[in-house]
Amino acid sequence: MAVCARLCGVGPSRGCRRRQQRRGPAETAAADSEADTDPEEERIEAGAAALAGAGGGRGAGPSPPPRCSLLELPPELLVEIFASLPGTDLPSLAQVCTKFRRILHTDTIWRRRCREVLHRYRHILGLWQPDIGPYGGLLNVVVDGLFIIGWMYLPPHDPHVDDPMRFKPLFRVHLMERKSATVECMYGHRGPHNGHIQIVKKDEFSTKCNQTDHHRMSGGRQEEFRTWLREEWGRTLEDIFHEHMQELILMKFIYTSQYDNCLTYRRIYLPPSHPDDLIRPGLFKGTYGSHGLEIVMLSFHGKRARGTKITGDPNIPAGQQTVEIDLMHRIQLPDVESLRSFNELSRIVLEVREQVRQEQQQREEDGAEDGEGRAPQSPREPQRGPAQPSVELPAEKGGGPADGEAAAAAAPAPEQPAQSGQGQPFVLPVGVSSRNEDYPRTCRMCFYGTGLIAGHGFTSPERTPGVFILFDEDRFGFIWLELKSFSLYSRVRATFRNAEAPSPQAFEEMLKNIQSLTS
Numbered sequence: 001m002a003v004c005a006r007l008c009g010v011g012p013s014r015g016c017r018r019r020q021q022r023r024g025p026a027e028t029a030a031a032d033s034e035a036d037t038d039p040e041e042e043r044i045e046a047g048a049a050a051l052a053g054a055g056g057g058r059g060a061g062p063s064p065p066p067r068c069s070l071l072e073l074p075p076e077l078l079v080e081i082f083a084s085l086p087g088t089d090l091p092s093l094a095q096v097c098t099k100f101r102r103i104l105h106t107d108t109i110w111r112r113r114c115r116e117v118l119h120r121y122r123h124i125l126g127l128w129q130p131d132i133g134p135y136g137g138l139l140n141v142v143v144d145g146l147f148i149i150g151w152m153y154l155p156p157h158d159p160h161v162d163d164p165m166r167f168k169p170l171f172r173v174h175l176m177e178r179k180s181a182t183v184e185c186m187y188g189h190r191g192p193h194n195g196h197i198q199i200v201k202k203d204e205f206s207t208k209c210n211q212t213d214h215h216r217m218s219g220g221r222q223e224e225f226r227t228w229l230r231e232e233w234g235r236t237l238e239d240i241f242h243e244h245m246q247e248l249i250l251m252k253f254i255y256t257s258q259y260d261n262c263l264t265y266r267r268i269y270l271p272p273s274h275p276d277d278l279i280r281p282g283l284f285k286g287t288y289g290s291h292g293l294e295i296v297m298l299s300f301h302g303k304r305a306r307g308t309k310i311t312g313d314p315n316i317p318a319g320q321q322t323v324e325i326d327l328m329h330r331i332q333l334p335d336v337e338s339l340r341s342f343n344e345l346s347r348i349v350l351e352v353r354e355q356v357r358q359e360q361q362q363r364e365e366d367g368a369e370d371g372e373g374r375a376p377q378s379p380r381e382p383q384r385g386p387a388q389p390s391v392e393l394p395a396e397k398g399g400g401p402a403d404g405e406a407a408a409a410a411a412p413a414p415e416q417p418a419q420s421g422q423g424q425p426f427v428l429p430v431g432v433s434s435r436n437e438d439y440p441r442t443c444r445m446c447f448y449g450t451g452l453i454a455g456h457g458f459t460s461p462e463r464t465p466g467v468f469i470l471f472d473e474d475r476f477g478f479i480w481l482e483l484k485s486f487s488l489y490s491r492v493r494a495t496f497r498n499a500e501a502p503s504p505q506a507f508e509e510m511l512k513n514i515q516s517l518t519s
């Protein structure tokens with residue numbers, strides 16, 4: 001109302017009934033869809049006129065000033081005027097009358113507003129890893145309606161690797177504001193509250209909560225821990241019989257809750273993809289024994305594939321390379337009966353390890369560099385044989401085209417039909433422990449690889465031999481020979497926007513950076 005009056009300025013009369021004769025072509029078209037005698041409009045006009053009346057001379061002179069109201073202005077002009085108002089005024093302005101509402105719905109205003117705020121915050125869109133000691137994490141900052149929202153992605157509950165990722169908002173920025181955009185912290189269970197974002201440099205920013213009392217629960221630390229446990233693990237501490245696991249969980253709670261008032265994020269990119277890659281690179285959820293599920297990024301580097309931890313644990317922190325796959329050394333698994341013998345598998349793997357060691361020695365003697373530029377002899381080649389009856393893969397749990405992940409998730413990437421054939425029976429050797437008995441019973445091919453193990457606090461890290469098992473386009477496994485354990489990995493199907501690396505070099509650089517931070 002106040003806005004209306006201020007803008008009207010001169011119109012002393014009760015509305016301008018003559019606007020039909022004076023309106024421009026744009027308004028003619030717009031007005032066609034609306035009755036001219038909108039009672040709401042008349043009421044507003046009357047109000048506006050009354051407010052504006054103070055300045056105008058009510059029929060004072062013989063030639064009154066031309067009668068005019070805000071409603072007479074062509075919509076293009078109103079768009080200009082409205083766009084210059086503080087964004088917070090726009091919702092109430094839209095309630096003034098149907099015409100205003102219509103004009104405000106013309107998107108242009110919002111888009112312009114968004115552009116302004118977006119411009120300031122454009123550097124925070126994309127994928128980020130929070131600096132939470134060894135634990136890491138995955139944050140996707142996206143434009144969502146009239147907000148920029150920072151979504152923290154969490155793995156599903158252990159050990160259900162095929163379940164969709166979970167996500168919760170950590171902060172949001174209103175795009176409607178004009179001067180200083182409002183930043184709200186979304187942490188805790190008591191709704192949005194005052195927060196702050198500091199863009200440190202292009203690939204780093206920090207969030208700060210100004211009202212951490214909003215994170216506290218009435219039941220104190222105990223209630224906070226129980227709630228966290230339920231969300232993070234989907235269980236109660238009593239359900240978790242394993243004593244070491246209880247300790248790890250408690251430690252994670254104590255450690256991560258220190259970071260509830262301030263977090264620093266560093267940019268990460270999704271791995272670039274190449275048609276020759278064994279499977280599409282990307283993010284996977286993997287089982288890590290007592291540590292629960294962790295997020296791992298699979299990327300291809302010529303003769304090698306790497307699994308880099310995006311989330312980590314006190315043994316192997318986020319940023320480290322958990323598995324490395326030697327694409328030049330395939331492992332032929334024996335038939336299922338022999339595969340049940342751990343010793344048989346161990347013998348095969350150690351043989352390959354010896355071969356790798358000798359080849360490396362030979363290269364060193366030849367003075368050749370163990371470069372990574374050359375692509376392996378297309379690991380996909382063996383798949384291109386004669387058509388075989390395709391192996392029916394179990395349907396994804398919690399299916400649906402977007403797998404129930406982020407609302408804006410795109411349709412799943414098309415499967416490559418040639419890849420679904422030629423399954424080979426697979427079973428875990430007796431004695432190899434797995435969090436998930438529900439692992440695939442056929443595989444496409446296996447490779448020699450190494451897995452990183454270390455003591456608590458990342459002490460004495462060591463790459464140990466193992467077997468990489470490719471199950472299908474979306475799942476792989478790794479047998480840790482020394483640990484006698486098996487990790488199952490399943491593709492994260494959520495779609496992340498603004499997450500492509502500007503160049504392959506930028507991606508390599510990013511991997512190196514996140515690794516050095518926790519080394």
Ligand SMILES: [Zn+2]
Pocket residue numbers: 185186187188193195209210211212214215
């Ligand atoms: Zn907060």
